[in-house]
Amino acid sequence: MKSFSVSEVMDSFGVNKFTWKIFFFLGMAMVFDGYDYMIVSYTMPQIAQEWALNAVQKGSLSSWSLLGLVLGGTISGIISDKFGRKKTLMYSIFAYSLLTIPIYFSHSFMAFAFFRIVAGIGLGACIPVVTTVFSESTPTNRRAVFITFGMAWMIVGWVLAGLLATALVPKVGWRICYLIGGFPMLYSIFLYFRMHESAYWFANKGRKEEAVKELKYIEEIAKGKCTDWDPQALIVPERPKQAGVGALFSKEYRSATAGVWIMYFSGCFIVYGINAWLPSLMLEKGLKLTSAYGLAVAQNAAAVIANCSTGFVAEAIGRKKNLLFSFVVSAVAIIIMANIGSSFAAILAANIFLGFAVNYAITAVQPLMAESYPTEFRNTGVSWCQAFGRFGGAAAPIVAGIIVGLNLGYSMSFMFYVIPAVIGALAAILFVKKETKGKSLDELASEQTQSI
Numbered sequence: 001m002k003s004f005s006v007s008e009v010m011d012s013f014g015v016n017k018f019t020w021k022i023f024f025f026l027g028m029a030m031v032f033d034g035y036d037y038m039i040v041s042y043t044m045p046q047i048a049q050e051w052a053l054n055a056v057q058k059g060s061l062s063s064w065s066l067l068g069l070v071l072g073g074t075i076s077g078i079i080s081d082k083f084g085r086k087k088t089l090m091y092s093i094f095a096y097s098l099l100t101i102p103i104y105f106s107h108s109f110m111a112f113a114f115f116r117i118v119a120g121i122g123l124g125a126c127i128p129v130v131t132t133v134f135s136e137s138t139p140t141n142r143r144a145v146f147i148t149f150g151m152a153w154m155i156v157g158w159v160l161a162g163l164l165a166t167a168l169v170p171k172v173g174w175r176i177c178y179l180i181g182g183f184p185m186l187y188s189i190f191l192y193f194r195m196h197e198s199a200y201w202f203a204n205k206g207r208k209e210e211a212v213k214e215l216k217y218i219e220e221i222a223k224g225k226c227t228d229w230d231p232q233a234l235i236v237p238e239r240p241k242q243a244g245v246g247a248l249f250s251k252e253y254r255s256a257t258a259g260v261w262i263m264y265f266s267g268c269f270i271v272y273g274i275n276a277w278l279p280s281l282m283l284e285k286g287l288k289l290t291s292a293y294g295l296a297v298a299q300n301a302a303a304v305i306a307n308c309s310t311g312f313v314a315e316a317i318g319r320k321k322n323l324l325f326s327f328v329v330s331a332v333a334i335i336i337m338a339n340i341g342s343s344f345a346a347i348l349a350a351n352i353f354l355g356f357a358v359n360y361a362i363t364a365v366q367p368l369m370a371e372s373y374p375t376e377f378r379n380t381g382v383s384w385c386q387a388f389g390r391f392g393g394a395a396a397p398i399v400a401g402i403i404v405g406l407n408l409g410y411s412m413s414f415m416f417y418v419i420p421a422v423i424g425a426l427a428a429i430l431f432v433k434k435e436t437k438g439k440s441l442d443e444l445a446s447e448q449t450q451s452i
Contacts (some may be wrong), residue, residue, distance in 0.1 A: 005235045006199050007440035009215050011139045016222035020135040023146060025195055026130045028154035029093055032184035033126050034157020035164075035264030036100055036119070036384035037065055039181065041276050041293025041296065042165030043174035050174075051109050064113045066394035068120020069127075073080075078244065079379035083381070086197045089129045094188040096122025100181035128383035135370035135378070136200040141315065141439040144367035146286025147390065148311035151363045155303040158275070200441065202374040208234045237445035243376040248384060255373040257381070260365055263323060264389035265394065266424035267362030270330065271416050273299075273396025274358065277404070278351075278426035281413055291344070298348060299355030304305030306360035311367065319368050322434040326361035327425035331418050333357035338414035361424065369434040373444040392420070 013019075040062045048058040071094065080088040099119035106112045131147060138146040161177070168176055199218070208231035216226040227247035242250055278296050302359045314322040333354040348352045373381035403413055436444060 003233045003235050004229065005237075005440075006211060006215065007140065007442035008231075010137075010199070010218070011141075013218065013222040014139050014203045015016060018218045018221040019138055019142075021022045021221065022133065024132060024149060025191065027156075028151055028187060029089065029126060029191070030130055030150065030153035031157040031160065031186075032093065032097065032152035032187060033123055033130075035161045036096060036123060036181050036184075038161040038275065038300075039177045039339050040065065040156040040163055040178075041117070041278070042393035043169060043177055044168060044276070046174040047112070053109060055405040056398060057109060057127045057358065059276065059397040059404075061116075061395040062110070062272065063394040064116035064122060066272065067118035068117040068122075069124030069390040070394065071117075072124025072386045073383040073390060074124075077383030079125070079168075080129050080200075080379040080383070081243075081377055083411055084197050084201055085129050085133050086195050087189070088125060088379075089133070090195070091186050091192045092122045092129070093184050094122075095186070096120070097182050097184035098124065098236060100178055103178035103181075104175045105203055105317035108200045111213055120191035124387060125383075128379055128386050131370055131382050131386075132379040133198060134157065134376075134439065135367070136198045141438065143371075143441075144314040144319070144437070145311035146165070147367045147370065148314070149308050149361045151303045151366055152307035155300050155307055155359065158300040159297055162300060162384045166294070166297070185292045185421075200375050203234060203236045204239075206236075208232070210237075228327045235442075237374065237442050239373055239376060243300035245377075245380060245384065247377050248373070248381055253373065253381075253432050255431050257385070259427050259433075260369050260385045260430035261388045261430065262383055263365045263405075263424045264362065264369070265325075265392035266327070266420035266427070267358070267365060268398045269392035270334070270358045270391040271362050273400045273417065274354070276397035277400045277413070281404075281410065295348065299351050302317075303359035308354045310360045310364045314364060314367055315437060317363075317376075317435045318435050319371075320428055320435060321369070323361070323364050323428040323432065325427055326357070326364045327421050327428065328445070330357045330424070331362045331421035333422060334414055334417045336376070338411045355371070358421075359420070368436065369442055370434070371439075371441070375441070385452060412426075 010291060044058060044061050047053070047061060048295060076088055076092060096119045099115055099122065101150050103112060103115050129148065134147045134150045136141055164180065165177055196214055196217060197210075199211045199214040202208070211234060212229050212231045215229065240247065247253060275296070278299065310322065310326065337350045337354045340346050369382045369385050372379060400413065403416060439447075
């Protein structure tokens with residue numbers, strides 16, 4: 001039998017039943033993840049009122065879980081690259097859902113902060129693994145589509161958080177929302193029995209028999225048959241001389257690392273800052289609570305459309321052009337939202353455009369994260385990028401709280417987000433050196449090894 005690679009076999013299947021199976025398995029994990037994070041924004045006004053928090057404390061309610069995300073991100077990539085994608089994903093979901101439940105019983109700002117940090121560690125471990133598994137489970141010509149489309153599931157969780165908060169908070173208070181956040185524990189058990197390990201990961205670890213077994217499993221789902229591949233004929237790209245965290249900053253990868261880190265930091269600063277303060281800013285503008293929540297839900301619904309579309313554009317025009325375009329449009333959307341009038345229809349339209357633009361930008365970075373590094377440290381690269389980005393997400397609500405506390409007005413509360421949008425555009429121009437569109441993961445790994 002002639003030699004073959006994991007990428008060649010996966011590409012030969014095209015988009016198939018297995019692709020969609022993984023899409024929904026990981027999608028549900030992201031729904032729960034999105035709910036767990038975003039529920040803070042919808043309960044922030046009630047918590048702040050109950051505990052008499054000042055503006056900075058109020059803004060920090062959304063930041064504590066992001067600090068946990070940073071911690072989770074820094075360790076999850078290393079764990080996933082060493083012990084596997086499945087185990088890391090399953091245990092991270094179990095951890096963050098279990099540690100969300102105690103918030104139901106919290107009666108102080110410090111207790112809330114503690115449990116959001118420790119639950120955030122699980123959240124931070126979950127998201128990078130999902131990005132990596134999407135990249136390793138889809139054909140080359142649809143990789144960006146499924147990575148970005150998959151991120152839309154998280155926004156569905158954001159919308160779900162808004163819908164449940166709108167229905168429950170006025171009637172029974174904010175605490176029940178965190179009790180619901182414990183439900184994903186059951187899903188982690190489901191994944192233990194139903195999810196399989198990545199064939200790329202097995203092959204990279206030298207476990208060719210298990211890699212071929214996974215390829216046969218995928219082919220059985222995709223085509224209803226199994227080819228008798230010889231594990232010894234499986235070609236694995238040459239291992240890089242350096243792996244792990246240190247490799248991210250090596251001469252060969254530092255430009256890619258700088259690019260995705262800066263762009264993702266900028267995107268997180270914009271998205272998490274706006275999402276954390278949008279309901280409160282709308283209340284300040286004179287809208288009712290239900291209207292303010294409704295705008296947040298509408299913005300997140302627009303984000304779902306953005307996530308579903310950015311991957312298609314990235315496959316059509318390439319990653320760099322898509323990223324540059326996305327940050328420029330984000331800056332325009334921010335300026336419009338900052339200067340919108342008092343008409344609810346105008347606010348709604350500007351809000352939807354803003355939600356689409358900024359989430360389009362942050363999601364456009366996702367494919368490049370996974371494509372910038374070989375399998376040996378792919379998830380380390382993804383997770384450290386996302387962990388660094390979370391610093392932006394953690395800082396934004398606090399910085400926004402400071403801006404609001406200065407009483408500079410509604411317009412300035414939005415306009416300062418233009419700065420990270422411009423920085424993101426400049427990073428796309430300066431640091432994205434190599435186009436990854438249309439190249440398989442094994443092909444990219446071989447190119448990276450040969451360039452060393």
